[in-house]
Amino acid sequence: MEITQDQARAIRRKQADLQLTAKATALQIGITPHTYAKVATGGNVKNTIYIKAMQWLAKDY
Numbered sequence: 317m318e319i320t321q322d323q324a325r326a327i328r329r330k331q332a333d334l335q336l337t338a339k340a341t342a343l344q345i346g347i348t349p350h351t352y353a354k355v356a357t358g359g360n361v362k363n364t365i366y367i368k369a370m371q372w373l374a375k376d377y
Contacts, residue, residue, distance in 0.1 A: 317366035324358035327369060330377055331356075345372040 319327075331341045342352035346368050354361055355369050 317363050318360050319355055319358045319366060319369065321358045323370070323373070324356055327373055328356050330373060345369055 327341075331338070334341075336344070338352055338356070339349045342349045345352065345355070347355070347365055351361070351365060355365065361369070
């Protein structure tokens with residue numbers, strides 16, 4: 317699945333709003349920091365990663 321630039325921007329915005337580091341954000345999402353770097357810039361990721369990222373984005377936001 318593809319994380320669009322708008323989705324990546326929203327993820328980075330939520331990270332900033334919560335004042336989280338990239339590592340802390342990755343742990344909250346349930347992915348590795350290396351994978352989070354891919355998510356934060358957008359592009360193709362595995363379906364499971366996409367689902368985790370979108371669920372985290374929608375949760376309490």
